[in-house]
Amino acid sequence: MKSHILLVEDEIKLARLVESELSYEGYQVTVAYDGLAGLNNARQLKPDLLIIDWKLPNLSGLEICRRLRITGDQVPIVLLTAKDEISDRVAGLDAGADDYILKPLRGDDLMSRVRAHLRKQPKLDPDLLEFEDLTLNKRTKHVHRGVRSIDLTAKEFDLLEYLIAHPRQVITRDRILESVWGYEFMGDSNIIEVYIRYLRLKLEAENEKRLIQTVRGVGYVLRE
Structure with a gap:
């Protein structure tokens, strides 16, 4: 069965490019263009992996991470960000992200991260x-x-x-x-x-x- 990836990105051109690359690699992809829609899709669709932009309308990528983690959701989350300060990386990881990729994106880097996180078995939360x-x-x-x-x-x-x-x-x-x-x-x-x-x-x-x-x-x- 194809792995299901939820992409939350408000830059439409970038979202379409990433969606195209992921689909070409055989993944099922759902795209949301703002934070609130992304969080709603994450809760309802239960994807295997989330790729989320840091800065989003309505709800930031960090807030999506926090809200999912506070309910015990252990889905792997990769943040897309232009922020490269150590403090920003720490903030992302503290919010619950598993990884981050700096913009501008490189296709080979993105795909290697996606494959790595999908290989990991999620830990089921008994609570x-x-x-x-x-x-x-x-x-x-x-x-x-x-x-x-x-x-x-x-x-x-x-x-x-x-x-x-x-x-x-x-x-x-x-x-x-x-x-x-x-x-x-x-x-x-x-x-x-x-x-x-x-x-x-x-x-x-x-x-x-x-x-x-x-x-x-x-x-x-x-x-x-």
């Missing part, structure tokens, strides 16, 4: 749970829907974590109550419906499609 465009990091407690960060209370997080850990499985209310609230819980069983409603309001705040589905008379399921 990162994903479903569709929803990501949840158990370690950092960060939740994202696409590029949008979502703030959850502790119990909302626990409930979502349980659902995303059991995708496409119909889970009864009793099972949710025992697993999320505990066997000793003596409160109102309607608490589940209340928290499901809270989660839906936050997950669908920008008219995103519903992921938490109700199975009447049984419970709930996380599915498309």
